[in-house]
Amino acid sequence: MPTGATLLSGLSLRVASGDSVLIKGPSGSGKSTLFRAFAGIWPFAQGKVSLPADTMAIPQNPYFPDGPLRDALAYPEPAARYSDEALRQALEEALLPQLATRLDDQDAWSQKLSGGERQRLALARVFLKQPAWVLADEATSALDEPAERTLYQRLAAMVKRKGGAMVSIAHRPALDEFHARRWELEAARDGGGAVYRLREG
Ligand SMILES: Nc1ncnc2c1ncn2[C@@H]1O[C@H](COP(=O)(O)OP(=O)(O)O)[C@@H](O)[C@H]1O
Numbered sequence: 001m002p003t004g005a006t007l008l009s010g011l012s013l014r015v016a017s018g019d020s021v022l023i024k025g026p027s028g029s030g031k032s033t034l035f036r037a038f039a040g041i042w043p044f045a046q047g048k049v050s051l052p053a054d055t056m057a058i059p060q061n062p063y064f065p066d067g068p069l070r071d072a073l074a075y076p077e078p079a080a081r082y083s084d085e086a087l088r089q090a091l092e093e094a095l096l097p098q099l100a101t102r103l104d105d106q107d108a109w110s111q112k113l114s115g116g117e118r119q120r121l122a123l124a125r126v127f128l129k130q131p132a133w134v135l136a137d138e139a140t141s142a143l144d145e146p147a148e149r150t151l152y153q154r155l156a157a158m159v160k161r162k163g164g165a166m167v168s169i170a171h172r173p174a175l176d177e178f179h180a181r182r183w184e185l186e187a188a189r190d191g192g193g194a195v196y197r198l199r200e201g
């Protein structure tokens with residue numbers, strides 16, 4: 001941590017092709033921090049992380065640049081890399097058909113879209129780029145349960161087709177069935193230096 005406190009230590013975790021792992025834990029237990037460490041974007045972690053090249057992370061608060069919708073969708077790649085048809089299809093797959101006709105609309109998307117729409121746009125980005133490995137940090141938490149299920153089915157199918165794996169952070173029991181393994185963060189009682197420990201289930 002920036003404060004010097006140790007949230008978690010002594011972890012050795014491995015995700016293999018075909019795996020689906022669900023990370024659960026109380027708010028503030030370090031799920032997003034662990035996720036950032038996995039994604040290689042947390043400067044305060046010590047240790048080693050190897051990621052397959054074909055990995056995409058969906059952060060808890062995804063970023064969308066202002067401007068044309070197609071740019072927000074394809075970010076950080078240039079939108080010109082994708083055909084209109086591919087962009088539209090990704091939006092439809094992510095349950096955003098109402099945006100599929102608005103690729104050239106300019107807006108401040110981060111502010112204009114609702115929380116659930118932002119999450120669907122982040123998933124549309126994943127469906128557009130078709131990574132084999134996905135890290136998802138509460139990627140569907142603002143959605144209603146039927147939409148969450150539909151999107152997770154599609155995400156799981158994509159990962160399976162591509163031969164990768166999926167690691168999710170999520171609270172709702174509805175997502176249990178999409179994951180074969182579980183890592184649970186819980187308060188450490190032994191006082192061994194870290195505030196939380198991770199139990200593999
Ligand atoms: N950039 C940061 N600077 C300082 N503290 C942080 C930062 N990010 C997260 N934390 C702290 O680390 C702890 C774990 O946060 P987080 O990983 O977001 O938890 P979770 O995702 O499990 O709710 C919290 O106490 C949070 O306040």
Ligand SMILES: [Mg+2]
Pocket residue numbers: 031032033060137
């Ligand atoms: Mg979090």
